[in-house]
């Protein structure tokens with residue numbers, strides 16, 4: 444996806460772009476079909492600080508929401524965590540996804556954290572005692588985390 448003009452001028456040359464690959468392949472197919480990932484956001488250094496990066500991200504949010512995705516994710520550098528929080532993302536150490544009331548799969552990256560933002564009213568983040576990062580819940584039918592669930596170090600219980 445590319446922004447052909449700056450936020451303030453319709454005649455400016457290309458100054459920003461974001462890269463949107465296919466969804467991640469770490470999860471069961473149906474979850475991947477509901478999870479969108481932006482791998483890179485970049486703005487021409489001469490044009491930074493004018494809202495172009497934010498406009499690219501917001502465009503991605505609208506585009507994936509219209510396409511029926513439930514979650515938008517991106518890996519962000521530590522210095523940009525507050526930037527993405529300001530754009531409505533939650534920044535997490537690990538990515539945990541609920542596949543059923545007491546069934547969670549997770550993934551942790553080596554040196555970056557993940558920023559994620561729900562795109563519909565079904566997908567939510569749930570804090571689960573015993574886990575350090577929230578769980579993405581309800582991305583598919585029947586995948587909501589059980590109310591009151593906690594992780595005892597070995598398994599999920601209510």
Ligand SMILES: CC(C)(COP(=O)(O)OP(=O)(O)OC[C@H]1O[C@@H](n2cnc3c(N)ncnc32)[C@H](O)[C@@H]1OP(=O)(O)O)[C@@H](O)C(=O)NCCC(=O)NCCS
Nearest residue numbers: 484485486491492493494495496497518519520522523526
């Ligand atoms: C990150 C990036 C896309 C932001 O684009 P932008 O058009 O300048 O962003 P916006 O105009 O929407 O927002 C500017 C805000 O982001 C902050 N910001 C931008 N880059 C930052 C950085 N590396 N560290 C901390 N804050 C940063 C600015 O301080 C500014 O904050 P303010 O609004 O409080 O003044 C751009 O700096 C860039 O292309 N960086 C290099 C590539 C990169 O690091 N991409 C991120 C991959 S996750």
